[in-house]
Amino acid sequence: MAPAKAVGKSKAKAGKAAKDPNKPKRPPSAFFVFLEEFRKTFKKENPNVKAVSAVGKAGGEKWKSLSAAEKAPYEAKAAKRKTDYEKLMTAYNKKQESAADEDEESEKSKSEVDEESGQEGGDDEEDDEDDDDEDDD
């Protein structure tokens, strides 16, 4: 069944100028994270398939087939993505605040001021996933 899509979503592609200086793109959901890997596998096993929709459908179906435990690593990754995004958002909001003071719409030679992000270096990236055993029934 064709899902009645809620009408056209104006997908801002090239025509629309990016209103925001640096708008943080939304973090890929667990599904996308899984899809990224799935796409490779899918295309590898199905080099003939050229339709992206095919991968989407197959991926979606497979996704639903995954157990919570299987999705766990993907969700974990997505969760991290969200954390990073949250940070980006804060910077983005800050930028907006600052930008608002500068000029609203006129852009002339604007040198990008910016960038600084103090990346904390250290970082431990442990994946400590507590395993809760999920009984899949």
Added chain:
DNA sequence: AGTGTGATTGTTCGG
């Protein structure tokens, strides 16, 4: 030549 479309689900923001 260039860009929109199609399809999946999840996530996120705004009103």
Added chain:
DNA sequence: CCGAACAATCACACT
């Protein structure tokens, strides 16, 4: 609280 929009991808079709 709910809805709408948008995230990647990639070949093809249309303007």
